[in-house]
Amino acid sequence: MSGWAETLAERIEKRTARPAVVGLGYVGLPLLAELARAGFRPIGVDVDAGKVAALREGRSYILDVPAEAIAPAVGEGRITVGTDFDLLRDADTIDICVPTPLRKTKDPDVSYILAATEEIARRLRPGQLVILESTTYPGTTDELLLPKLAAGGLTVGEEFFLAFSPERVDPGNPRFVTRNIPKVVGGVTPACTRLACQLYGTTVERVVPVSTTRVAEMVKLLENTFRSVNIALVNELALLCDRMDLNVWEVIEAAATKPFGFMPFFPGPGLGGHCIPIDPFYLSWKARQTGFETRLIELAGQINGSMPEHVLDMVRRALNRQSKAVRGSRILVLGVAYKADIDDLRESPALDILGMLEDEGARVCYHDPFVSGLELRDRKWASVRLDAATLREQDLVVITTGHSGVDYRLVMREAAAIVDTRNALKEVREPGHEAKIFRL
Ligand SMILES: NC(=O)c1ccc[n+]([C@@H]2O[C@H](COP(=O)([O-])OP(=O)(O)OC[C@H]3O[C@@H](n4cnc5c(N)ncnc54)[C@H](O)[C@@H]3O)[C@@H](O)[C@H]2O)c1
Incomplete structure (x- = not known):
């Protein structure tokens, strides 16, 4: 491991590293709360001044994150939030949790990822770990983030670190929360994977390393495509049962006894x-x-x-x-x-x-x-x-x-x-x- 990697590993171990989360929505806010709970002093950055103001007043706008998980830490200065990306200068790790919608043409809209990455690249310094969490197509981390972050001359895997780790949070599900949902991690280099795994190991019970960022990106798309295709299958069956005067719910419930x-x-x-x-x-x-x-x-x-x-x-x-x-x-x-x-x-x-x-x-x-x-x-x-x-x-x-x-x-x-x-x-x-x- 390079000297930068060793220093970061030690700082994560001792909880003296400062993790940052960019994008404080359904995914980013629970992560920010978990990082604070794990003993770090996390930094949250969001372009939405309303959300930042709410957090500063100790209010949560995400149902799954109770105000009590945020307010005391904000009050005591253990969580810092703001709209200013200069806050990232103090960060050792940066999780990107911004939206990835579709354009009207149903093509990916990665503009939020690009905007956040540009802000990070402008301030990137040796020893920082950047992790993309937003769901996206395989290749995004390698093809879009890496060139932007490396443009300043730092070497990935030695001077800065880059990984992809999909978020699996299920809003409204009290049984599975950030902590007990295993986290898949794929780094650009083995050192990137190791550091990202170490960071998540402080907040989640199980971390699953994979060989590359592309594998990690594909894992998330497989999971969600699996749901979409299976839901389509039962929807089709529902249309058929409607015509055949069968109760599709009774059929599914009985099949589920297998x-x-x-x-x-x-x-x-x-x-x-x-x-x-x-x-x-x-x-x-x-x-x-x-x-x-x-x-x-x-x-x-x-x-x-x-x-x-x-x-x-x-x-x-x-x-x-x-x-x-x-x-x-x-x-x-x-x-x-x-x-x-x-x-x-x-x-x-x-x-x-x-x-x-x-x-x-x-x-x-x-x-x-x-x-x-x-x-x-x-x-x-x-x-x-x-x-x-x-x-x-x-x-x-x-x-x-x-x-x-x-x-x-x-x-x-x-x-x-x-x-x-x-x-x-x-x-x-x-x-x-x-x-x-x-x-x-
Ligand atoms: N919502 C879910 O259940 C869920 C689950 C798993 C994965 N994901 C994925 O996680 C990502 C985030 O989803 P979400 O539901 O948290 O979205 P969200 O809209 O709730 O939150 C995104 C936040 O990012 C902020 N933002 C936008 N551009 C920014 C920028 N350039 N810099 C800083 N902040 C910026 C927005 O103001 C917003 O607060 C998406 O890729 C989504 O597919 C979502």
Whole structure:
């Protein structure tokens, strides 16, 4: 190991190294909190002055990170946050956790990674370790970050260190949090891997080194593509079961009793969030650069992307049964977050459903215990109360997210008709009410 590597290893060991996190969102903020918990004095940098101000006031804006995990450390000066990248001059390690969305053309938008890397490159000094955590296509760390960081003349693996380590955090999942989710690490050189593994070893229970940054990048895309393809399979099965008058949920639950070789996935109104609807397209884009067509990934995207249309079809049928048209009907969409028990609206299919119902002339409102308000189509929407009176006013309720804490028994009792895309009512099935439920 070079002298710089040895010095950094010793500083990490003694917790005198200062780790930094760039991008303090769903991924970066939990990491910042974990680094503080591990005994470091981390630095957080974000371009969003509002988030920085919130953290400085001891407030958390991420549901999974309680204010108590941040506020005392900020108060005592153990966590420093700011919008100024000059804070990175004091950092020994820098984790990049910025967004990686898609462009309108479904091509990767790596502009956030590039912007953050340029700021880091301008200040890079010997002995620093840079780790990219943002999900991206294989090759990003080697092809985009390395040339920018090495441009100042420092040698990777000797004077500075570079690795990729995908984030696997599952917002809203209390069972698996940053600490007990194994962390895959791939460095540009063995020294880079070793240092990055050492850093994560202070915050997570298990670190899994792999041979290269490209392998680590591909690992994350395999994980998320696996989900996208399997969800597409059950969504397709749900469409088929609908036509064959079978309950797809009953089929899946029974299949899941097989103790090997089967893992249950569940149908829904479409994919949402910043990962599953997006990440597979990073892979198919990169595949196209090599002249390879990822057919299964594209097909999965098409099937999952068509689910909101299917929900609309179910709405039409449910209303038709009551001799009503979509135009003029009052419809309540129950749940707008992309999955249960979180407040994240990114890519949420419920937003598409709200828009499509409005286009068809329905009088639409929504309820979501985690999202009190939202902006859609240049106007503000507020979550309505979920009480008997509101429910009785509706011609139909569309359940898109199965949040815990929602009184589905009340919904079941009071709603005239229900389209249940999440099988949210399975726990509260009551004889006699079945007829008014359209299940995905
Ligand atoms: N959300 C998840 O569940 C999840 C899970 C695993 C991996 N990921 C991946 O992690 C990455 C981050 O996702 P996220 O959900 O935390 O996003 P996010 O939008 O919640 O957070 C990103 C943060 O980066 C900040 N930012 C943007 N550009 C910046 C810049 N140039 N410099 C500094 N800060 C900047 C934003 O203000 C924001 O606070 C993405 O690549 C995503 O695919 C997300």
